Amino acid sequence: MKWLKDKDEKDKKEIVTNFEKLSDDNFEIWLLKQSKWKNDVTKKNIPSICDATKAFVIYHSTDRLAVQVIVDEKSTELIMRNLTFEELFRQIYNNLEWKYLREMRNKDQRLELADSNDEIIESDEMVKTEFEKNKRLFKVLWSPIRIEKIKVIKNALVIMIAISEYIDNEIWPNLPNVKEQDVGNFKQLFEQNLGYEFVCNTNFKMNKEDVKEFLIEVITSRELVKNKQKYDALIVIVSGHGDKEDVLITSDGKKTQINSIRTLFDCDRMSSFQNFPKIFFIDACRGTTMPKKENNNTASRGRGIMHDGEGFLMVWSTTSGYSVSDLSIFSESIKCLISQKYQNETLRQMLNEIRNDIKKKDLCYCLERSDTIDYDIIFQQRISFSQQLKNVAAK
Template identity: 35%
Template structure:
């Protein structure tokens, strides 16, 4: 179960803050109309004040990015900028040295370093990022380029700039292809991935942007100084929102909370958590949520990429001082965990991702280091696991099933991963003492009361598992989509079969069956119908405890493209716009029945070159699709 751990509250209520990770610290750099900056120590769980922004600086949706000096990794430079159109903007830099430094010889160095100063060029002349006409309130920026010298800036209403930090000049401006007002949005550099090495000398940068219903992959060619824009899918569950916290890690982006931009009775502040897979281009809406509804909060990974921190924000009524964290692993599936570990093992130069075990190998030696090592040792639980007849030691830092899985995966060999992929095997953990399969946190807690417990890894195939595990469905939900009437009356279809489904599912099986009474539907009608079901039946949290989902689609189809033809002759993707809405059923059995007619001469508005992506649903071999296609003879 994924949960959030409450940490000591911020020194003040704060929203629209900007944060930067630095070793064991998270630097909190002001917020909306708040000038003070703090360092939060992730081991000590304490805050220390760093400094304040100058009195004449007004912070409202500013942006802070981090530059690291490769020659001096103990010192970083923060760049802060922002401001509204035709109003005073700021561009400041701070050389940061840890305020937790206990060496008396460095005290004076800290005082000199940790102050916001004007951003200047090589001639010591002040440089301002943001022209008079630029609206930099709610701006977002990332640093990229072949030498980490380019600042990519996106800001309202739909602008993107490239600023060269070495020459102190703008080198490119373009307009984003969107109808949305880009503001307080998600903006991440793909090569900046928290679990991958930042690659230099690459002349092409890929940046991802999400805001409301806009999803964009932005490619910048450094040699030709050109942009290319590609649209990305955005799921309906998040398409209304912006002002969310977001974190990019290991080929996916997590989104926390958000706001629909409305006020009073139409205002919605979300507590949902969504995940976008960059590789698969698919979305998941998690059952687990934030403890409270939040907007204008900030999400950031700690330095060793084990925890996500959610800092500040606004609830429905107040600006909050909330600070919480959640384990990264809790938001990953087995496939993603395996991928992380495989990437980790390929790193042989000490620069790549840090171990998910938080062993802090790259930290400087010092008092903090020794202190944290002692704390880590105290928290470790020693256990043993037999893998392929070899007994190995594992050190667990948490009494959770996820942690046990991670440690077992860490001890697999490369051949094991290859075997899992080729033979479609799944890992099963057995307690040697009683032969019981470990499946939950409760199992772990009971077993780890023993001194140094012993586990064994069994390999089971997905096929065997599906044959052995049979489930009786008692509370199924059946949703019918029936399009039987068309603008062209010659193509109308009989709807006699509806009663047959009602007899089967309602009377025989006692399932909940929902069907549309309006038999003439266009694309928007279908979307509204499905969203209304999701809301009325409270499917996001599955309040009514449905244990199975059955979707029956009836009408004309183009089965080569997997699309349903609507009453007005247009179309809707069966996978992208119907099946993908029900992510809350991702771990439940699903039956999709496509009960449709097909005729050769039905003319619909489908361009020949259309590419409709069949979304890869986040399912575990737990769905069946039944196609029943009859050809209509005219």
């Protein structure tokens, strides 16, 4: 740009110094209101001046290095004076828009930096490694500030057992909403929104042996015994008829103890998951008592029992002894509220809101949770760095 090219070395140095020191907005203010060129520069010229100054810095300076930083899928180029974590952090922080600084304060969030492999940057060596790879790409992550012990879930395996078809419909009516709504709700939440691996039976008529074979096949095909795929949590969803003593009723009318499913993943049988959260969402009846009169055309569901075992969180759609209607309120509320809140709230906070939401919609539901964990849980969306770059390019 001729405007910058015509300046002498002293003026260029002043322009470059302010360009590197100030945010884009403040650099614009400086040019238009404070610099010696304020009467010659217009707002329309600012983008061209910024581009020219940036190009000048990169071309003429061997001790300054350019990096691309992604903030909420928006890419920005920054100039670093040296290859240190402190320099990278300062440059990013100084160039953040005010709205991000305000959110950090109001939402108790902290800024973290990740590299091209989604690894959190914590040292000078990690910054230098990115330059050695010639990637120079970083992204900003927002993490909630928590005082209590937290475990973040980034790569969960989600297993759903969904039974909607029964042989004896006089005793166990079919549950069409399990197939038509519940599976879709949980799949949208965990697979589409959070990016976790989601596996569910495709035949919604499952006998007791079918349930057993399905679980064994998942354990074997995903190599869970040694956790070779590096899952950091297990989420199990059970949806179908249930009964007192916390059992799942299979399509042939037989009973499968929920506890027998839980113990497949306990610390003794699957030590590879002993330090990871194991979350169960169970939408089934736990008896025959109804808290209010229900529609005769609505089938009800049944539910299971818990025993000791480290790392388990059990979430039921109703309390022991009660039945629930086939209305998909449980799965719908979980899908909607976790999708909306997971970035800023822990699972404990979200479950409290889910309980209140369900209570407002149908008194047949009464969310109950029990756990053997000494920490809270945060869900984090699993998205590859390459996808982040694609999102930026698309914009």
